[in-house]
Amino acid sequence: xxxxxxxxGLLSLxxxxxxxxxxxxxxxxxxxxxxxxxxxxxxSGVEHPITAVLLNFRGYDxxxxxxxxxxxVVVALALREAQPDRPERMGLENPLLRxxxxxxxxxxxxxxxxxxxxxxxxxxGAFQAGSVLAAGGLLLRLAGVTTAWLDNPAVxxxxxAMGLLTFLAVGLLVMLPGVPFLTYPTEYAGALILLIxxxxxxxxxxxxxxxxxxxxxxxxxxxxxxxxxSSRNGGMAS
Amino acid sequence: MSGAxxxxxxxxxxxxxxxxxxxxxxxxxxxxxxxxxMGSGAFLVLVGLAQDGRGIxxxxxxxxxxxxxxxxxxxxxxxVVFRRWYRASGRTDLPEDT
Numbered sequence: 001x002x003x004x005x006x007x008x009g010l011l012s013l014x015x016x017x018x019x020x021x022x023x024x025x026x027x028x029x030x031x032x033x034x035x036x037x038x039x040x041x042x043x044s045g046v047e048h049p050i051t052a053v054l055l056n057f058r059g060y061d062x063x064x065x066x067x068x069x070x071x072x073v074v075v076a077l078a079l080r081e082a083q084p085d086r087p088e089r090m091g092l093e094n095p096l097l098r099x100x101x102x103x104x105x106x107x108x109x110x111x112x113x114x115x116x117x118x119x120x121x122x123x124x125g126a127f128q129a130g131s132v133l134a135a136g137g138l139l140l141r142l143a144g145v146t147t148a149w150l151d152n153p154a155v156x157x158x159x160x161a162m163g164l165l166t167f168l169a170v171g172l173l174v175m176l177p178g179v180p181f182l183t184y185p186t187e188y189a190g191a192l193i194l195l196i197x198x199x200x201x202x203x204x205x206x207x208x209x210x211x212x213x214x215x216x217x218x219x220x221x222x223x224x225x226x227x228x229x230s231s232r233n234g235g236m237a238s
Numbered sequence: 239m240s241g242a243x244x245x246x247x248x249x250x251x252x253x254x255x256x257x258x259x260x261x262x263x264x265x266x267x268x269x270x271x272x273x274x275x276m277g278s279g280a281f282l283v284l285v286g287l288a289q290d291g292r293g294i295x296x297x298x299x300x301x302x303x304x305x306x307x308x309x310x311x312x313x314x315x316x317x318v319v320f321r322r323w324y325r326a327s328g329r330t331d332l333p334e335d336t
Contacts, residue, residue, distance in 0.1 A: 007261070008258045009258060011258075012254040015257060016251065016254035019283070023243060023286075033296075034295045037295075037296050038293070049296035050300050061304050065304045068308050072311040076315055079322050125303075127303055208314070211315070
């Protein structure tokens with residue numbers, strides 16, 4: 001056995017032991033967070049505690065998370081090569097997929113809307129809705145439906161940045177009466193959260209679709225790519 | 239020890255397995271997979287510990303959902319970078335430091 005494997009095994013076992021012991025012997029947090037969240041719920045504008053924490057009590061985390069998403073997609077955009085998304089490279093040649101898409105797509109859109117709306121009072125919200133939306137977009141793309149409108153830089157950038165910009169704008173606008181950043185007035189909190197979640201859903205969905213589109217099925221092999229740039233085989237096999 | 243800790247224990251096991259794979263494997267895709275398994279373990283520990291008899295704590299749950307989204311984005315970004323690396327160098331691993 002290689003020393004690397006032995007080292008990795010010992011280290012993993014040691015960390016598993018330490019973590020397991022920590023889980024067993026943990027102390028209760030001094031702050032009773034569930035109770036504090038429950039007390040503040042009437043002020044949050046929504047009825048589900050996780051959505052309240054995500055978008056109201058700890059809105060900063062979510063704001064920075066959206067910024068991280070935007071950063072990831074900007075870096076991916078910067079790293080892409082000049083590869084126009086030509087139709088012959090896009091779809092799987094599978095008529096069944098196209099036929100099923102006609103049935104699936106409305107369901108996906110309804111599910112997206114439901115998840116977004118449900119976030120106010122049960123598990124759901126912008127992230128789940130955005131992921132489902134992105135899944136729909138990826139299926140469309142795999143079925144060979146054109147997504148060329150996403151190549152328009154203005155449309156793409158607006159869509160990607162919309163969630164973060166709306167979040168920031170709302171956070172800054174509520175400062176006008178003199179309260180801290182991201183402190184929503186109670187009577188408008190529900191509507192503001194819904195507005196933020198709606199734009200977040202669209203931006204998250206678009207971000208995930210863009211990250212996928214930036215790596216089209218396409219020759220990866222350095223040799224092959226030089227010889228025939230439009231070849232479809234390749235991949236990361238090694 | 240209670241049944242509620244099952245999730246935290248599973249998270250510990252997943253984290254250690256991921257760490258083992260992350261050290262042992264050199265192929266970048268395998269490393270990325272191992273790293274994601276580690277991340278899932280960490281999320282599971284956080285969610286599993288978010289119950290202490292005083293009710294379920296929504297704060298770690300919100301943190302984990304934030305973390306999942308960031309993990310998805312960083313995985314996608316890592317894949318983009320790996321493909322560029324492979325096209326540029328023809329290698330699927332990084333030159334070893336040692």
